Amino acid sequence: MDSIRGAAAIVGAADAVSPDGQLDGSLRDLEVSVIREALDSAGLVLSDVDGIATCTGGLMMPSVELAEYLGIQPTWTDSTQTGGSSFEVHLEHAAAAIAGGACEVVVIVYAQTPKSTFKRGGARFLGGTPSTGGDLDAAPRVEWEIPYGIQLPIGAYALAASRHMAEYGTTSEQLAQIAVSTREWASLNPRASLRDPITIDDVLASPMTASPLHKLDCCLVTDGAGAVVLTSAERARHLRQPPAYVLGTGTAHSHSMISQMPDLTVTAGRESGAKAFAMAGLGPEDVDVAELYDSFTITVLLALEDLGFCPKGEGGAFVADGRLGPGGTCPAQTSGGGLAYTHPGMFGMFLLVEATRQIQGASGDRQVPDVDVALAHGTGGVLSATSTVILGTEATL
Amino acid sequence: MSGPSRFEPPVSAVSEPFWEATRQRRLVLQHCGSCERAVWYPRVMCPHCGHADLEWREAAGRGVVYAVSVQYRAAHPGLADRVPYAVALVDLDEGVRMMTSVVGCAAEDVHVGQRVRPAWEPLTDGRHLLLHEPDGDEPDV
Ligand SMILES: [Zn+2]
Numbered sequence: 191m192d193s194i195r196g197a198a199a200i201v202g203a204a205d206a207v208s209p210d211g212q213l214d215g216s217l218r219d220l221e222v223s224v225i226r227e228a229l230d231s232a233g234l235v236l237s238d239v240d241g242i243a244t245c246t247g248g249l250m251m252p253s254v255e256l257a258e259y260l261g262i263q264p265t266w267t268d269s270t271q272t273g274g275s276s277f278e279v280h281l282e283h284a285a286a287a288i289a290g291g292a293c294e295v296v297v298i299v300y301a302q303t304p305k306s307t308f309k310r311g312g313a314r315f316l317g318g319t320p321s322t323g324g325d326l327d328a329a330p331r332v333e334w335e336i337p338y339g340i341q342l343p344i345g346a347y348a349l350a351a352s353r354h355m356a357e358y359g360t361t362s363e364q365l366a367q368i369a370v371s372t373r374e375w376a377s378l379n380p381r382a383s384l385r386d387p388i389t390i391d392d393v394l395a396s397p398m399t400a401s402p403l404h405k406l407d408c409c410l411v412t413d414g415a416g417a418v419v420l421t422s423a424e425r426a427r428h429l430r431q432p433p434a435y436v437l438g439t440g441t442a443h444s445h446s447m448i449s450q451m452p453d454l455t456v457t458a459g460r461e462s463g464a465k466a467f468a469m470a471g472l473g474p475e476d477v478d479v480a481e482l483y484d485s486f487t488i489t490v491l492l493a494l495e496d497l498g499f500c501p502k503g504e505g506g507a508f509v510a511d512g513r514l515g516p517g518g519t520c521p522a523q524t525s526g527g528g529l530a531y532t533h534p535g536m537f538g539m540f541l542l543v544e545a546t547r548q549i550q551g552a553s554g555d556r557q558v559p560d561v562d563v564a565l566a567h568g569t570g571g572v573l574s575a576t577s578t579v580i581l582g583t584e585a586t587l
Numbered sequence: 588m589s590g591p592s593r594f595e596p597p598v599s600a601v602s603e604p605f606w607e608a609t610r611q612r613r614l615v616l617q618h619c620g621s622c623e624r625a626v627w628y629p630r631v632m633c634p635h636c637g638h639a640d641l642e643w644r645e646a647a648g649r650g651v652v653y654a655v656s657v658q659y660r661a662a663h664p665g666l667a668d669r670v671p672y673a674v675a676l677v678d679l680d681e682g683v684r685m686m687t688s689v690v691g692c693a694a695e696d697v698h699v700g701q702r703v704r705p706a707w708e709p710l711t712d713g714r715h716l717l718l719h720e721p722d723g724d725e726p727d728v
Contacts, residue, residue: 339666340674348656356699401657449686
């Protein structure tokens with residue numbers, strides 16, 4: 191693993207979002223646009239790309255179909271699908287492939303337009319009904335969970351919140367503070383969907399869909415697209431942007447259905463985080479900015495505990511002083527997160543984009559001072575699959 | 588209990604004995620012949636030790652609410668007239684955790700640690716869906 195630390199770097203990052211949550215153009219338009227922008231920012235072109243990773247779009251072989259469309263013939267490919275953490279997994283695989291010499295320039299890309307699709311009368315996004323044909327509809331979930339009328343994914347996260355509250359005394363107010371702090375970051379991001387400040391009372395007064403989670407405990411549903419470009423550390427030093435070196439990666443999954451999760455208060459982040467920190471030779475205290483998957487407020491709270499930012503069960507008290515927000519001691523979700531920036535269904539791409547921008551000092555008004563180490567932690571499925579990526583500046587090598 | 592408008596689960600090949608037993612409102616669970624542990628959901632191998640010799644045994648199906656979420660919006664149209672309803676994970680005394688819905692009391696009264704017992708809801712084809720209801724005699728755990 192020592193050979194992977196620092197061997198690859200993100201050298202370009204781009205994303206497409208819109209204030210009203212809707213983007214014009216086909217998925218391919220959006221993918222091409224963010225790929226071009228990410229390559230341009232690095233000073234690279236499509237013909238430099240010899241590795242591609244994507245897990246949406248196309249019919250059956252997403253990376254193969256996209257590469258054909260782009261007119262490239264890559265020698266490394268990845269369509270791993272772990273839900274929202276897929277892109278952290280792609281990055282982990284890509285960094286290892288680059289370190290091992292299998293390829294030199296990898297593009298990881300994502301685009302989804304659930305908001306536009308819904309407005310056009312398409313299937314409701316992740317509705318959890320038996321008829322959506324979506325990825326949450328496959329048996330055995332259809333046989334053992336769907337008949338009970340659980341809304342997915344929110345109901346699964348609500349069950350985890352229920353258990354955390356019962357076991358550790360975590361409160362709705364503490365969860366709400368995560369949404370409040372995240373909104374403070376969004377107010378500093380001119381591209382965020384929701385920029386007006388909110389209070390804990392606002393969160394608690396928002397409608398409850400699946401107790402104990404309120405509407406404002408839940409992420410947005412928007413269109414969006416993003417891409418990152420990785421290359422070797424050697425090549426990265428000669429490109430246009432300050433490289434965001436890959437210091438550590440780790441992936442783990444513990445279940446697919448929420449009813450099979452061994453302990454609803456402990457995610458696979460405990461394993462993926464430990465692996466990433468061990469590879470990086472760092473700990474939570476070294477992280478200058480944390481980009482944690484925030485599909486729901488409880489997702490963030492569990493990640494903070496499982497990554498070791500605070501002991502198990504103490505996440506509620508940890509976030510209660512607003513330390514995740516601007517000026518706080520644990521800045522997190524600095525884009526405004528899935529709760530307020532954008533969330534097309536798999537937010538992990540935007541964690542990587544924002545972590546890269548923070549390393550590059552390119553986050554504008556929301557830039558955290560003196561960032562050397564940024565962490566991106568994706569969570570996919572229903573707290574099922576986590577993947578942790580630790581990025582660093584040249585100074586951390 | 589109102590009519591069987593709920594989404595009716597399909598029967599997978601391995602789970603047929605489970606669904607057949609529900610016709611008599613009986614719960615059967617797979618047990619591993621090697622490690623002796625109960626297995627949920629039905630499989631062709633034991634997820635605890637990997638052995639393939641699983642056998643079906645009668646189960647009481649009583650248990651404790653592990654987590655609960657009240658649904659204020661129906662996940663599909665057949666449940667619209669039941670909102671709000673409680674979806675729960677229940678740890679059965681047999682040693683497995685399963686998803687269920689706790690009925691027979693106000694949805695908001697269902698709570699972690701509550702003892703529950705089986706309550707069967709008829710499906711249109713003669714099978715029953717396993718739900719749970721408060722186990723009146725039993726104190727919270
Ligand atoms: Zn066994």
